[in-house]
Amino acid sequence: MTPDLEKLRDLMKKNVFEATFPLHEKEEVREFLKEKWARWRDIFCQQPLEKIRCYFGEKVALYFAWLGWYTYLLGIAAVAGLVVFVAGITVFSSSQVSKEICEANDTVMCPLCDQKCPFWLLSDTCTYAKVTHMIDNEGTVLFAMFMAIWATVFLELWKRQRATVVTDWDLYRWDEDEEELAMELINNLQHEPRRYQHSYFRSTVVLLLALLMIVVLIGIAHALVIYRVVAVALFTQSSVELLREQANTAAVVTGAVLHYLTIVIMTKVNRRMALYLCDLEKPRTFSQRENNFTVKIFTFQFFTNFSSLIYIAFFLGRINGHPGNYVRVAGRWRLEECHPSGCITDLFIQMAIIMLLKQSISNVMEFLVPWIRHKLRKRRQRPKKRRRMLGEEDEPEDPCKRQWRRNYDLNEVNIFSLFDEFLEMVIQYSFTTIFVAAFPLAPLLAFCNNLFEIRLDAIKMMRLCRRMVPRKANDIGIWLQVLEAIGILAVIGNGLVIAITSDFIPLQVYKYTYSPCMLGNRTGLDCSTGYINHSLSVFRVQDFEPHTEMPKTLPGFVRGEIRECRYRDYRNADDYSYTVQFWHIFAARLAFLILFEHVALCVKLIASWYVPDIPQSVKNTFLDRKHKNLRKELSMMEYSTEV
Template structure:
């Protein structure tokens, strides 16, 4: 189908592509025409009032590209959209306020002809918001697809996605900005802070907060690493001297998370997300059910029984998770049997080969753990999707809970068994070192090296294909879109946070018996900064900016791990020979004192969490001032209305 560009250029001739929409190859012409018309239609008529342009125009169809459309918007449309989504920008008086078009001239760097007032990531977020809010009015189905039912209020893009008509929707990279960012971010080896403001401006707050936490966690590990190096070498075989290190570990794991909350609040205020109002959450694309009325919005949408969902969770998902946990423990016992056999072999032979074989079971077990974690992740995603959660936040919370429980048991159960059942500190040190180092090597290979190599091969193939085509359109844009279309889709920060969570567990739980754990964690995180930056800029499609004010549920996950670390380190201190020597006659008294000490430390921990404000004082003052000004403005508006009504 030949689409005339002039038919859609209803706003301005200077079109800047921001978002790419790719439809399925066999998408019918009437569907394309209907969708593009919906995108450009005025808001009052149920459209998005955006600009859309085919990738290849004037009737020149190239295989694989005739279903690709570029979406943009006029400057005015983006400003109005910024008000709709509630973007927060800096004003001329250096305060952060929610942007409104009527007061646009009070914002810093605003000018009618300044098209850089909104960042490209913000513009793409606005377009995504408008596309997702394209809703059916009188349509009963998607034209050309009778099975794709529609009803008033149904999100059109979500229906296209769930029916396989919409293949991809992704924001375009800004090649010049990406090159600058890449050079300052990972293009040179140097000891410096990451360009977090630039990362936030380009990729959005969700990605920026991950890299901010990665950087913060790395610096927080440095004191542990600095203390751990001399501690390790001066007490190589003296396992009785880990009491002081365990005590420091208790304080460290508590303080760093409380300080992070304050750092998080400062960044969220600077980036404008601390003041953003939470949008009403729409049903996730995979949610399905019988058509009914939402009691909150009054709109028609699928309704699914909460009772049925609970039955699926407790009668299917929970038993499956328990079965997986049992299987993980069974594999762990096989590992200990193998460890015992290798140890007996070493006792009999006492050779260099037998000494090396002592590390083989731990290496094999570390590989098995990584494989099991990844297989279970797919099963957890399937189960959580099958539970049919209405909201994306609910889906993510249930998925994270499933994955964290299994990963925690799979990665740490053997260490708990060695420490508190076998009481073998030497084996604990060996197992912790092997698991930590092996998992780091595997993660770097799977997450960075392999994807980078595959992407380089794909890029070469696409470039050859593009150069072989004789087309008159802009080759650089055409090539860029084809390269980005072939990139992997970034699935979010879930796996990245999970890796840091497990690393935090290795360090906070048992590093007192292997002080070099923090050293390897620092080295891993420094490498992770560069490899993750490379992934974001070169391997994955550009993700849409997602405003957020913190790291979400992961804050609770790390705090839960810190609580477990208190219990673990107190138990390790109680097991130390120095402490046992103080209670030679009464083990019951020792246990009671250890439990009392553990409760005391937990009380201090929760007291610190309560006493240390989550937001610095200057941020709290600024928020209170804004709230006061809002209330005063509301009062004045009400008084004005009351005065006018009295005059009438």
């Protein structure tokens, strides 16, 4: 600090200094980390957390401790998800529901769009039905419950692991606010602490702007929905036969890619908006600013990543109306419908594409961009080599200056460098837990990605970037509260996916209410026999809207011969009102959702109670310290009394 009380940050704003950073030093710890940690060959080796702490500080060490623990326990979830997926593959062709769809050669379905869309046979979607059952089966329910428990156990075990680690570092009861005040007083004994302030006006403005941003993000999700609707209509009119036949799947795939591109773009916009809102709040300390920024950026990123998935999971095919009375976008394009075997495959495709693109492309860019920048900076800093080529002599460079130059040539880091890594992993954790019922392979993809992520981050920090300023910490901060909130959302999300998106509940209602088994016709038939015919309603072709172009007929049918078509819903054939079965299924969905969420939340509470946050060894360590300190104080009191 200067005599005018100017800090280093103030001098940098005045361009007195170009950059400030601690040097990568040629020392034993650094060489050990480069050889034993920042190497791809050590991908399955345990991390040297104590060495990381000595070199980068506790904050960075805790990030890698958390990431390593998360990846370790993710391996269990990955194995469970893989078992569920493989079990689904084994029943790929044995489902009674998919068999009925494959054999429905005379079931004429209503057109999927208005213009030039023909009638179609239910058996044409045989493969899609088999894939749907591979994902949507009884194992899905068990796996969703397992993941709800896993999320709780993971957080509880992390709390124990964190307590053990920071106790070894003698930082368990460390206070960050006290540390910041101490540093200020060291720099200036006349320093007065900045008081806590609260402005209802500023809070109202921040809240309104945050809500406006969320509305914009939801609007982008609506735009993706409109794209899918228009894409289906355009693909069905394509001259390419394969594209015309797979119009729905093509719309889902291209919509998922477009969703990924919006995530990449909006991530930058969300960051700027979150920083602006933090500046409006005027937080008292850096840690408070970091917490405020974390909450805002995660909220914006959550809506950016999941708005489209929420629509597919809970609204697709449920707000589109029915033949003769469709809901339309701009009065022209119909909203999408679900396949007769359910909408869960659409959600599966969307999640698979986004996770694969996000993890593969993001990791490649995360490594290539710093590597290319580093090479370019080194090439720009080679004037001496050119002078040697011209025959000019150079003075020998001081070894210290050479070391400074090498550090300066590395990529710069900022206060949010570690924050970006946390945010990336927390978003991945959200994908892994919230909609995992529709994508059992999510934990496996996340596990494989994290094995590379740990070494990728290590290589960046040790070889491509300047050394971070070491900072103390005794936990991962507000990220723990964010992870706990995601755990609750995971219970709600998976419960809704099974109750609403999956065909599990309608099938169970049919089995135990309307199936041949319940009607007394026990002839060895599967109890789900007849479910597809039961779940399809009848529509009279003469009731199409007057302005709608009459659909093309099917091969083998004379024009006008098709007088009825089927569609997925539970409606009466005369007035298209909801049937009694619809209300039975609605009540069963609601009952299952309440039961699932209460059971899952009770299990989470029991698990959090059963697994103590603090290990007994840590408690006993503090007990021994208290006992020792009290004995010392009492001994001193006795000595002073005797004197």
